[in-house]
Amino acid sequence: MSLIRMSSPHVTRSNSSRGVMQLVLFAMIPGLIALTAFFGWGTLIQLAICLAAGLLFEAIALKLRGMPISYYLNDYSAVVTAALLAVSIPPSAPYWVGIVGMFVAIMIGKQVYGGLGNNPFNPAMVAYALLLVSFPVQMSGWNLPYVLVDQSSWGIPSFKETLSVILGQPSAIIDSYSGATPLDILRNQGAATTEELWRNNVTLKDGVAAYHAVAAAWFMGGIFLLYRKVFTWHTPFSLLMTLFVVSALFYGYDPSNYVDPFNQITLGAAMLGAFFIATDPVSSATSNRGRIVFGIGIGLLIFIIRTWGNYPDAVAFSVLLMNLAAPMIDHYTQPRSYGHKRARVGPKGK
Known part of the structure; x- marks a missing residue:
């Protein structure tokens, strides 16, 4: 056979x-x-x-x-x-x-x-x-x-x-x-502060609601997929929370040079990436703990590349880099087999 x-x-x-x-x-x-x-x-x-x-x-x-x-x-x-x-x-x-x-x-x-x-x-x-x-x-x-x-x-x-x-x-x-996207504008702000850009740039002042509406639409679709149990909450929640928290820390430290956390998750492809790309069952982590680590890694990379990298949006590169790390994440986060105790390492292997 x-x-x-x-x-x-x-x-x-x-x-x-x-x-x-x-x-x-x-x-x-x-x-x-x-x-x-x-x-x-x-x-x-x-x-x-x-x-x-x-x-x-x-x-x-x-x-x-x-x-x-x-x-x-x-x-x-x-x-x-x-x-x-x-x-x-x-x-x-x-x-x-x-x-x-x-x-x-x-x-x-x-x-x-x-x-x-x-x-x-x-x-x-x-x-x-x-x-x-x-x-x-x-x-x-x-x-625009x-x-x-x-x-x-x-x-x-x-x-x-x-x-x-x-x-x-x-x-x-x-x-x-x-024209430039909001993330392009905020990243290449030059000598202007973030507050000045929001007051004076027409795309940020009058057009940003359109980008928020698109993000809300992706969020609605993602919630539907969660409801239908296509994937679990672990990856999208950890990704968005990581991006939000890290952005809040830097924004709280220097609001004149960093984007506020709400706009970090609603501008660009963060919402699309969290619910429709990072949740790919083939190329992401498999265990629940692994999915949390996977999402945290993507969220951190998005913020790092957006802030100090060469690209205003970084969802694609962040997902691909974490795809590389997914096998290692799976190796260290797999739950123990049912009915087996965790191995203990001591004197003489006991």
């Missing part, structure tokens, strides 16, 4: 991997709605591009490996990866950015290790990190929120105008809504 050894998540039942992935996609709907409402059609167009490219590359990889294509495409893992990458890249990024990202995510971040359940890193974050390092110009063209429309003579870009920009045709309307 031969036994088949498979790594989690298992796909032996229709309500396992496929059901979980569908719940994750459903939980992302509030975030997608918020991004579209405040930042335009770009995110939905990027989603369509990433989805088409991801399914194509997944099918090619499965074909090359001699695996049943329809069976593994139905687990929705490629769709979730496409959705995570689409909401991570700038809405007006050129179409080829999503295509290159999905090639890296599927081919290098996932299939080269053996497919779903075997990848040591989060595929979407592997792709995002490579895109950010390789194409910094295309990855830095973020849209549309709540600033009253302060501009341009109208809100239509779906057609947004699509034409993504396909490579420049647009003055889109350019008028491109």
Whole structure:
């Protein structure tokens, strides 16, 4: 008799991997709605591009490996990866950015290790990190929120105008809504204090509510996944609490040069990372204690890179670094087997 050894998540039942992935996609709907409402059609167009490219590359990889294509495409893992990458890249990024990202995510971040359940890193974050390092110009063209429309003579870009920009045709309307994100502004504050930036910068003063609304949407989706027991509270809670507490300590010490803790967790991708990226069951820690350590590590790295690193947001790099540490965390945090006492080391091994 031969036994088949498979790594989690298992796909032996229709309500396992496929059901979980569908719940994750459903939980992302509030975030997608918020991004579209405040930042335009770009995110939905990027989603369509990433989805088409991801399914194509997944099918090619499965074909090359001699695996049943329809069976593994139905687990929705490629769709979730496409959705995570689409909401991570700038809405007006050129179409080829999503295509290159999905090639890296599927081919290098996932299939080269053996497919779903075997990848040591989060595929979407592997792709995002490579895109950010390789194409910094295309990855830095973020849209300003549309709540600033009253302060501009341009109208809100239509779906057609947004699509034409993504396909490579420049647009003055889109350019008028491109600018630095709040984390970019706060990080590159120059001689101005944090309080002066909040008073004088139009994006921080009038547009920050849009970023808070998007974070709230990701939080709602995350709570839904917690309610459905897709993951436990340990990783997202420890990540957000660590980022909040460390930010509060530094902000309390010098509020003129550090971001307050509320905005640390509501600006950028902290909320998205806490509930939709760091909770990946394949590349994160497995025990409850390990998940807490895993989340604490990500929260610390996010603050360190945001404050003293070269990138204003650091969720992708923090998650990838902790993915490297996950096996060691599992080794030292696994609970003892039921019915066995903890080993004691004393004289003569007693």
